[in-house]
Amino acid sequence: MEWKAVYTKPRHEKKVADRLQAKGITVYCPVQTVLKQWSDRKKKVTEPVFRSYVFLQCEEAEELKVLQTQGVVSFVRYLRKVATIREQEIEKIRDFLGNYENIEIEAIEGWQVGDSARIQEGGMKGLYGELVEIKGHKARLILNEMGIQLVAEIPLGKLAKK
Template sequence: MNSTRKWYAVYTKPRWEKKVYRILQEKGVESYCPLNKVRRKWSDRYKIVEEPLFKSYVFVKCSESEKTPVRMVNGVVNFVYWLGKPATIGEKEIETIRKFLDEYEDVEARPLNLEPNSVVYIENGAFMDKEATVVRVLRKKVEVIIESIGYSLTAYIDKSRVSLVKKPKR
């Protein structure tokens, strides 16, 4: 049974991340709400508080048959979709987030904004481990130029296969 269970992201009502996480835990659903330790100033003191790292997101590990009960949890809006299906998150990514938050405080999570002239790192495929320059961003793919092999090759690569190295200079 456990082998058919995958990690998914669910979208929650605003500021419901911790409540949804607690309800999922009470229902026995394996879930994860990454919490960021942030130093906040009150009028008379500073205090370390835990805030969700990803606003309006909680991760759940469930099978196909468990998706409907997860959707019905109070505060869950829906699963996060990618390419028309609920987006799956790798076990490795969940572990990386856990380790990162164990080591660092006051972490900032920002969406990956690909734009022309950004430099990206190709994570898998024929040009794995190469850097490329973004020519243009399409809906689900990014057009890049790969120059590191002595030629200028243009390729259309799925956005999920690249990570941002540096943004273009303004």
């Protein structure tokens, strides 16, 4: 059976994993122990590594049973199909978590300094430039149009790869 992933309601990862296991479905919800600071004390708590995600193995016929589980929002999809995850990828996650502590997950935006980009919206639509800095969800672009150098700060969502 292939691994799949489901989106869960916020902070429902462990509950969803327990409910799916109770239905006889193989589940993997990677967790780590972290030290939390409150105003009056410190405490070690177990938190999911991937917020709002749970991995599972199920047949296509069991997908409805999964979706009917309290706390499950939907399956993760890729190209309009339920996305599948290779066993090797799950094993890599398990190995990684076994060897490291205090892991943080960061999404890859796909942009790097030096990339060429085309502006998709606004007054400079259609112009090309080079990314010189990325801050949060904005990028600074050098535009070498008309023999002068302009620097513009543009939201990443308004850029396309060249």
